[in-house]
Amino acid sequence: MTRSEFIDIMIKSQNGDKNALGRIYEEYFGKLCVTAFNIVKNADAAYDIASNVILKLLEFEHDASEIHNHVGYLITMTRNEAKNFLVKQNREISVSEIWDAKSKEFPDMLWLDDIYAVLTNEERELFLFHNVWDMTLHKTANCMGITYGVVKARYAIIKKKIKAIYEKGRK
Numbered sequence: 001m002t003r004s005e006f007i008d009i010m011i012k013s014q015n016g017d018k019n020a021l022g023r024i025y026e027e028y029f030g031k032l033c034v035t036a037f038n039i040v041k042n043a044d045a046a047y048d049i050a051s052n053v054i055l056k057l058l059e060f061e062h063d064a065s066e067i068h069n070h071v072g073y074l075i076t077m078t079r080n081e082a083k084n085f086l087v088k089q090n091r092e093i094s095v096s097e098i099w100d101a102k103s104k105e106f107p108d109m110l111w112l113d114d115i116y117a118v119l120t121n122e123e124r125e126l127f128l129f130h131n132v133w134d135m136t137l138h139k140t141a142n143c144m145g146i147t148y149g150v151v152k153a154r155y156a157i158i159k160k161k162i163k164a165i166y167e168k169g170r171k
Contacts, residue, residue, distance in 0.1 A: 001027050003070050010064035025054055032078050034132045037112060038124055039082035049081045071133060118161045126154050
């Protein structure tokens with residue numbers, strides 16, 4: 001989705017078209033979940049956080065054209081929601097919640113749990129930007145504030161680690 005498409009959808013939503021956000025939901029909800037999971041390490045909480053981000057977009061009342069990078073905006077919203085969740089969680093007593101496992105909107109996080117178990121925090125962030133958000137390695141390097149060479153080397157390590165996980169699972 002391009003920035004202009006995102007802005008058009010946001011404007012339609014602000015003008016009362018509550019179904020307009022459906023396309024944003026379809027395209028980004030899974031990515032929002034994975035981004036949240038990267039921080040909270042809990043699939044149910046990640047789903048809730050991603051849902052909160054979508055709800056905040058529905059309630060967005062500012063000038064949508066001021067959003068210059070919609071992907072960065074969504075990532076930042078998700079990270080902030082996840083951090084708020086962690087702060088709130090530290091103050092609450094947790095209660096088990098039931099999640100409908102048949103829901104098709106929520107991505108299966110088991111594969112992600114396996115991958116994140118072997119990746120460092122820097123590798124997780126790189127994996128998130130490049131594999132989940134489909135950013136190029138150059139753009140990922142800019143977002144992470146490191147050189148392209150470092151990103152390329154880290155990504156090669158990530159691929160080796162993931163390949164090792166799945167080769168181990170085949171045996």
